[in-house]
Amino acid sequence: DVQMTQSPSSVSASVGDRVTITCRASQGISTWLAWYQQKPGKAPKLLISAASSLQSGVPSRFSGSGSGTDFTLTINGLQPEDFATYYCQQASSFPYTFGQGTKLEIK
């Protein structure tokens, strides 16, 4: 199985800040990577697929980059609604695997 490791596990930031979350795969996955946002009691929401392709309706302050084993999710100009937990997921091979999550908290 491909192991996905996210860092940091939590981060505190203020409205308007820029935040970067990283995700590392245990083996190369090309750009077969997704980012999800999850708020308490809700299902995950797909933000980005194919490492950098923003889903329809997702604000442009979200961006993704990377290929191979190292990926980043960047949020420019944090908004109050962005405080949530973020997960990466590899879509390169079965079984699909998720990172352990990064909780983005208000400073």
Place this chain on the structure above:
Amino acid sequence: QVQLVQSGAEVKKPGASVKVSCKASGYTFTSYSINWVRQAPGQGPEWMGWISSYNGNTNYAPKFQGRVTMSTDTSTTTAYMELRSLTSDDIAVYYCATDRGMSDSNGYQDYWGQGTLVTVSS
């Protein structure tokens, strides 16, 4: 609009089975496949498996192989996930999610159901 509506919360005894349903609407059912993902309390999501609504092909995570069965009913546009031999380790919210692949998975879960809480308790 695409909508996935799951069945209600379940309480099961250890050793029992649970079958969760996922009613799809707002798209041609056989055009998208379905993934099942679970999330234990305080944990991250865990992918359980995938089924093509087009041809019924499945792929199960090794952890669940032999204990899970995924199926679809195209006449009612409903997907099902049955998990057997339940233990306390299976306490989780179970989600269905669409996958834009038809006969093959594309790996990305874009529309999600609301989740079904499964509790295992004697």
